[in-house]
Amino acid sequence: xxxxxxxxxxxxxxxxxxxxxxxxxxxxxxxxxxxxxxxxxxxxxxxxxxxxxxxxxxxxxxxxxxxxxxxxxxxxxxxxxxxxxxxxxxxxxxxxxxxxxxxxxxxxxxxxxxxxxxxxxxxxxxxxxxxxxxxxxxxxxxxxxxxxxxxxxxxxxxxxxxxxxxxxxxxxxxxxxxxxxxxxxxxxxxxxxxxxxxxxxxxxxxxxxxxxxxxxxxxxxxxxxxxxxxxxxxxxxxxxxxxxxxxxxxxxxxx
Amino acid sequence: xxxxxxxxxxxxxxxxxxxxxxxxxxxxxxxxxxxxxxxxxxxxxxxxxxxxxxxxxxxxxxxxxxxxxxxxxxxxxxxxxxxxxxxxxxxxxxxxxxxxxxxxxxxxxxxxxxxxxxxxxxxxxxxxxxxxxxxxxxxxxxxxxxxxxxxxxxxxxxxxxxxxxxxxxxxxxxxxxxxxxxxxxxxxxxxxxxxxxxxxxxxxxxxxxxxxxxxxxxxxxxxxxxxxxxxxxxxxxxxxxxxxxxxxxxxxxxx
Numbered sequence: 482x483x484x485x486x487x488x489x490x491x492x493x494x495x496x497x498x499x500x501x502x503x504x505x506x507x508x509x510x511x512x513x514x515x516x517x518x519x520x521x522x523x524x525x526x527x528x529x530x531x532x533x534x535x536x537x538x539x540x541x542x543x544x545x546x547x548x549x550x551x552x553x554x555x556x557x558x559x560x561x562x563x564x565x566x567x568x569x570x571x572x573x574x575x576x577x578x579x580x581x582x583x584x585x586x587x588x589x590x591x592x593x594x595x596x597x598x599x600x601x602x603x604x605x606x607x608x609x610x611x612x613x614x615x616x617x618x619x620x621x622x623x624x625x626x627x628x629x630x631x632x633x634x635x636x637x638x639x640x641x642x643x644x645x646x647x648x649x650x651x652x653x654x655x656x657x658x659x660x661x662x663x664x665x666x667x668x669x670x671x672x673x674x675x676x677x678x679x680x681x682x683x684x685x686x687x688x689x690x691x692x693x694x695x696x697x698x699x700x701x702x703x704x705x706x707x708x709x710x711x712x713x714x715x716x717x718x719x720x721x722x723x724x725x726x727x728x729x730x731x732x733x734x735x736x
Numbered sequence: 737x738x739x740x741x742x743x744x745x746x747x748x749x750x751x752x753x754x755x756x757x758x759x760x761x762x763x764x765x766x767x768x769x770x771x772x773x774x775x776x777x778x779x780x781x782x783x784x785x786x787x788x789x790x791x792x793x794x795x796x797x798x799x800x801x802x803x804x805x806x807x808x809x810x811x812x813x814x815x816x817x818x819x820x821x822x823x824x825x826x827x828x829x830x831x832x833x834x835x836x837x838x839x840x841x842x843x844x845x846x847x848x849x850x851x852x853x854x855x856x857x858x859x860x861x862x863x864x865x866x867x868x869x870x871x872x873x874x875x876x877x878x879x880x881x882x883x884x885x886x887x888x889x890x891x892x893x894x895x896x897x898x899x900x901x902x903x904x905x906x907x908x909x910x911x912x913x914x915x916x917x918x919x920x921x922x923x924x925x926x927x928x929x930x931x932x933x934x935x936x937x938x939x940x941x942x943x944x945x946x947x948x949x950x951x952x953x954x955x956x957x958x959x960x961x962x963x964x965x966x967x968x969x970x971x972x973x974x975x976x977x978x979x980x981x982x983x984x985x986x987x988x989x990x991x
Contacts, residue, residue, distance in 0.1 A: 491950060548957075572952075593948075595943070595950070641921075644964050644968070645915040645919050647951055649929045652911050652976075653908050654940070656980075674904045677847055677848060678940070690909050697804075709899050725911075732910070
């Protein structure tokens with residue numbers, strides 16, 4: 482299985498390395514930026530290019546792993562060929578390939594990736610979709626080579642999955658950043674929060690987040706909430722505090 | 737070391753059990769509700785009461801572990817004695833005891849507790865404070881008997897620590913609840929988010945949340961953000977989505 486990667490970001494980096502470790506042959510990396518293309522190609526031991534027209538035409542699989550805004554442009558600029566073209570974006574439909582290539586699919590690994598951080602790919606839920614039964618089978622086999630948790634999912638459902646992931650990952654991480662900011666301003670080391678953060682994540686393996694909830698917002702204790710909001714000098718943080726507290730109370734009340 | 741617990745909630749339950757396991761002798765539990773008092777006393781093998789006036793007077797340590805609104809009332813109703821009185825509330829100052837007892841302190845374990853879920857107390861950061869050097873020493877020794885991470889912290893600093901904990905735990909957990917809600921409405925099992933949630937928490941052991949951040953909000957991609965907001969039928973969830981996305985962008989820009 483010969484593979485070309487179009488893109489060299491966080492997801493492209495971790496997915497191409499995982500494919501390479503699983504025995505697939507990554508032949509070439511395209512990136513707009515020479516530095517990024519060369520860095521990833523160096524880790525994979527393969528060729529690289531910054532010119533879409535120089536992308537080789539005889540690979541089996543073309544993985545487009547790009548920002549949404551660049552995806553359409555690159556799909557239009559790579560010369561059509563007989564390989565299976567897939568993208569890895571949660572928010573983009575399969576149909577983005579229509580009119581550019583006959584064989585296309587999606588392979589969406591539900592995880593947060595950073596170039597320098599290795600994650601256990603076998604535990605990552607991977608969601609696949611293709612425009613033919615044969616390529617769907619092929620993609621399922623490729624995905625099973627990487628992960629123990631492979632599922633079929635339509636473009637329409639994937640949009641919602643991606644939205645849920647933005648909450649569970651990006652928004653959660655931002656809440657961590659705000660918590661650390663509060664401590665930093667008081668010269669308390671942010672690391673004291675780690676056991677609490679770990680337990681908050683671990684807890685919902687055993688019970689639903691609604692059952693797991695604790696703290697002053699459940700009953701919307703006006704007194705405690707007002708006192709805590711007064712500690713926040715940042716107006717946006719006060720708004721976030723109030724909005725989420727009200728929403729916690731509403732969800733607890735509706736249960 | 738003889739101990740009385742005033743309160744039988746999540747924190748009282750886990751702390752009294754941890755003290756008992758560490759060899760301290762919990763002699764009595766007070767709770768307003770007979771059912772709760774009896775349940776915890778049963779787990780500890782000790783006496784219980786629902787009458788503040790019946791709380792025994794000859795214990796070494798009195799742990800007030802109550803909702804903020806009940807704490808002042810109970811402090812006033814327990815007959816003064818020679819024991820050390822402490823509370824476990826992040827948001828309440830040490831001075832809440834003033835005028836009611838000469839020896840007082842605070843022992844604040846930074847963790848989320850549920851009655852039925854055991855946590856490893858040795859890893860929990862425990863913050864202590866007392867109104868005399870002798871009782872501060874005593875509380876540090878008691879806390880070290882329970883945890884490997886014991887620190888001194890003033891009431892003023894603890895307020896901010898508690899606020900940061902509300903973000904890191906209660907707000908994070910609520911974001912999990914919203915993510916699961918999105919999936920539930922599309923009949924996608926919420927458990928597919930667990931590896932992502934675990935990695936999001938694990939990642940910030942190795943890098944700061946600002947370095948760890950990924951996703952569409954960093955550059956505030958208006959197009960992606962608008963499309964995702966359109967998927968949210970719930971008005972409050974749309975507001976939360978927009979507010980946190982803008983705040984992620986702002987923090988990324990200011991770095």
